[in-house]
Amino acid sequence: xxxxxxxxxxxxxxxxxxxxxxxxxxxxxxxxxxxxxxxxxxxxxxxxxxxxxxxxxxxxxxxxxxxxxxxxxxxxxxxxxxxxxxxxxxxxxxxxxxxxxxxxxxxxxxxxxxxxxxxxxxxxxxxxxxxxxxxxxxxxxxxxxxxxxxxxxxxxxxxxxxxxxxxxxxxxxxxxxxxxxxxxxxxxxxxxxxxxxxxxxxxxxxxxxxxxxxxxxxxxxxxxxxxxxxxxxxxxxxxxxxxxxxxxxxxxxxxxxxxxxxxxxxxxxxxxxxxxxxxxxxxxxxxxxxxxxxxxxxxxxxxxxxxxxxxxxxxxxxxxxxxxxxxxxxxxxxxxxxxxxxxxxxxxxxxxxxxxxxxxxxxxxxxxxxxxxxxxxxxxxxxxxxxxxxxxxxxxxxxxxxxxxxxxxxxxxxxxxxxxxxxxxxxxxxxxxxxxxxxxxxxxxxxxxxxxxxxxxxxxxxxxxxxxxxxxxxxxxxxxxxxxxxxxxxxxxxxxxxxxxxxxxxxxxxxxxxxxxxxxxxxxxxx
Numbered sequence: 001x002x003x004x005x006x007x008x009x010x011x012x013x014x015x016x017x018x019x020x021x022x023x024x025x026x027x028x029x030x031x032x033x034x035x036x037x038x039x040x041x042x043x044x045x046x047x048x049x050x051x052x053x054x055x056x057x058x059x060x061x062x063x064x065x066x067x068x069x070x071x072x073x074x075x076x077x078x079x080x081x082x083x084x085x086x087x088x089x090x091x092x093x094x095x096x097x098x099x100x101x102x103x104x105x106x107x108x109x110x111x112x113x114x115x116x117x118x119x120x121x122x123x124x125x126x127x128x129x130x131x132x133x134x135x136x137x138x139x140x141x142x143x144x145x146x147x148x149x150x151x152x153x154x155x156x157x158x159x160x161x162x163x164x165x166x167x168x169x170x171x172x173x174x175x176x177x178x179x180x181x182x183x184x185x186x187x188x189x190x191x192x193x194x195x196x197x198x199x200x201x202x203x204x205x206x207x208x209x210x211x212x213x214x215x216x217x218x219x220x221x222x223x224x225x226x227x228x229x230x231x232x233x234x235x236x237x238x239x240x241x242x243x244x245x246x247x248x249x250x251x252x253x254x255x256x257x258x259x260x261x262x263x264x265x266x267x268x269x270x271x272x273x274x275x276x277x278x279x280x281x282x283x284x285x286x287x288x289x290x291x292x293x294x295x296x297x298x299x300x301x302x303x304x305x306x307x308x309x310x311x312x313x314x315x316x317x318x319x320x321x322x323x324x325x326x327x328x329x330x331x332x333x334x335x336x337x338x339x340x341x342x343x344x345x346x347x348x349x350x351x352x353x354x355x356x357x358x359x360x361x362x363x364x365x366x367x368x369x370x371x372x373x374x375x376x377x378x379x380x381x382x383x384x385x386x387x388x389x390x391x392x393x394x395x396x397x398x399x400x401x402x403x404x405x406x407x408x409x410x411x412x413x414x415x416x417x418x419x420x421x422x423x424x425x426x427x428x429x430x431x432x433x434x435x436x437x438x439x440x441x442x443x444x445x446x447x448x449x450x451x452x453x454x455x456x457x458x459x460x461x462x463x464x465x466x467x468x469x470x471x472x473x474x475x476x477x478x479x480x481x482x483x484x485x486x487x488x489x490x491x492x493x494x495x496x497x498x499x500x501x502x503x504x505x506x507x508x509x510x511x512x513x514x515x516x517x518x519x520x521x522x523x524x525x526x527x
Contacts, residue, residue, distance in 0.1 A: 006051040010292075013040050014284040028390075030133030030287045037291020041299075053293045055357040060232055062289070063354065064246050066282040068228035069275050070128065071153065071250020079251055082150055088333055089147060090154035091188075094124050097325035098162050104321055109314055114170035118366075119374055121162035122359050123318055123381045127352030128152035129283045134350055134389045138397035144341065147334070148348040156354055157188045157241040163358055167365050190240030195248030198231050202249075203256045210264050217267045224271060227253075290353045294379055301376050311373060315380025319388075322349065343396060347389040351382045410504055413494070414446050417508065420490045421483035430479055434472050438479045445515065480519050488512055 017036035021029035040046045079086065098120050106116040128149045135145075161184040169175040206223060209215045228246045235245035260268070304311060326349050330342035359378045363371050421442050425435060440457055443449050449457075491509050494500040 002051055003057070005049050009040065009046055009049045010285055010288055011281075013037065013288045014281060017288065018280075018284055026137075028133045028136040030129070030136070030283070033284045033287035034291040034294075037288040037293075038295045039291075040288070041292045041295035047292075047296075050292055052296075053289070053356065053360055055360040058289065058353065058357050059242070060229060062282055062285060063357070064232035064242065065225075065228040065278060066129075066286070067153065067243060068231075068246045068250040068253075069279045069282075070149075071247040072253045072275065073279075074149070074153070074251060074254060076251045076255050078146070079150070082147070085147055085334075086150045086154055089151040089329075091158055093151075093326065093329045094155050094158040095162070097322050097329070098124055100325055101318060101321040105314065105317055109310075109317060111314070112170075114166055114173075114175075115370070115374075118163060118166035118170060118362070119314065119318055119377055120322070121159055121166050122355055122374070122378050123322060123351060124159035124162055125156045125351070125354045125358070126152045126349045127354055129286055130350040130352035130386060131348050132283075133287070134386055135348075135393060135397070138393055138399055140344065140397055141336075141341070143336065144344050144348065148345070151349075153247050154244065156243045157191065158184070159354075159358060160241070160243075161187055163362065167362055170366065187239075187241040188244055190238070191235055191242065191244030192248050194235050194238065194240055195231055195245030196252060198234065198245070199227070199249035199252035202227055203252060207256070207260060207263075210260065210267065215264060215267075217264070217270065220264075220267055221270060221274070225274070286353050290356065290382075293353075293356055294382070297375055297379050301372055304372055304376055311376040312380055315377045316384065318377065319381045319384045323347070323388075340396065343392075347392055347396075349385065350389060351385040355382055406501075406504065409500070410508065411446075413491075413500055413504060413508055417487045417490050417512075418442050418446050418448075421487040424483050424486040425479060428479055428482060430475060431472060434476050434479060438476055438483065441480060442483055445511075477519055481516070484512060484516050484519070 013036045014033065017033045018029065020036070021027070021032040024032060040050060098117070101120045102113060102117045105111060105120065106113045109116075111119075126148070131148055131152070161180060164183065165175060165180040168180075202223065206220055210220065227249060231249050232242035232246050235242040262268075323346050326346035327342050330345040331337055331339075334341065334345060355378055359375050362374075366374075422439055425438060430438070437457075440449060440453065488509065491505050491512070495502060495505045
């Protein structure tokens with residue numbers, strides 16, 4: 001029950017913060033989510049309703065499906081082509097920077113090597129969602145964006161193995177290179193193989209039914225939604241990387257979706273909408289949770305924060321060393337070795353809730369005093385990794401004005417399209433009642449109807465279904481289809497004469513087809 005209430009509070013916070021983000025266009029939406037999390041933690045009543053951060057719950061309920069959906073939006077072919085660079089950033093860079101940062105941090109700040117490795121290992125995984133937050137509204141080269149996304153998908157396993165090595169070293173006093181190397185390959189390769197096998201089995205099962213007369217969309221959708229949870233749970237049970245397993249499963253499902261989209265269009269469309277919805281909600285939830293956790297950490301560890309500045313120095317040094325290692329790696333090994341590209345790559349290594357989850361995962365394995373110290377250090381690393389690039393990207397990256405221009409252009413095309421549709425009604429012999437209803441429906445495409453006119457239509461429909469007879473209902477449908485057909489023809493002419501961007505036309509055209517399905521398809525009608 002407590003978990004349900006906690007989830008409900010977070011979900012409400014996500015909903016409201018995403019609405020507020022629409023009114024603060026100059027601030028990235030994820031920062032609004034972060035601030036909303038801080039507010040939830042600052043209000044005693046809501047703070048009491050939200051459970052304390054649990055890394056296992058977070059990993060399986062938030063991170064597993066999020067990585068699965070992100071993997072599904074990534075073509076498997078691209079991963080194959082980028083395999084060398086993925087291994088480079090997710091393994092070689094991660095391990096190399098961890099070794100360098102551990103040794104320098106230990107000697108510079110007089111920390112023991114095991115403690116230094118533990119701190120650095122936790123800060124190793126990067127977060128694609130957090131990176132999107134700091135780069136929102138600015139243009140960044142697509143190759144850099146792609147490699148940073150690939151890195152964040154696969155380097156979590158490396159960070160976890162390094163953390164296990166650090167904890168083992170800390171508790172036993174010994175560091176076994178071969179043992180940890182074997183554990184890494186078992187975890188990563190095992191997760192890769194298990195994820196692929198399980199995903200293939202699920203895919204074959206779903207495809208068998210989708211190509212038969214016994215297909216049940218509700219059951220198929222449930223199987224699909226449960227896939228990342230089941231795969232992550234099974235992978236962790238057999239002690240391989242659950243993260244790698246769900247990412248691999250997502251990649252396999254990407255190819256499935258591309259080769260079966262027309263076998264059951266309703267199921268495919270529902271699946272795509274669910275991916276978009278879940279990805280947006282989970283991404284926002286990640287930052288609400290991060291905001292709540294950071295606020296609680298700062299309050300509960302105030303004695304450490306004000307007692308000494310060692311935590312701050314360690315956090316700054318660790319972040320700085322990892323930043324330098326990333327910069328040097330980019331200058332030496334990334335295909336585009338220009339200085340600016342190297343800075344973009346290095347600053348793009350943003351940390352988020354995965355770092356926080358890894359920190360909480362060791363709470364019962366080390367002393368409370370050391371855990372409290374590490375958690376405030378990692379808080380510094382997370383905040384710096386988001387704050388520094390947010391500031392520097394203002395100088396390194398241009399503002400993405402294309403998005404604003406595109407919004408204006410889409411609005412113009414929609415307005416002209418709807419005008420054509422309404423004008424086409426003049427050639428039809430429609431009763432005044434039917435014409436008024438059809439014009440209202442067409443104007444809804446550009447949100448031209450006021451709230452007052454909506455309530456008038458709602459009252460009329462509720463009172464007597466708008467007073468339409470069966471014959472008038474047929475007339476209404478015929479008029480709508482005629483107007484929508486005219487609108488489609490208008491879009492076709494725009495594209496044919498190169499008067500608008502194909503991407504803009506495709507976006508509006510797809511909305512138009514969905515509108516037509518609401519008129520034609522009995523299953524989409526709520527009458």
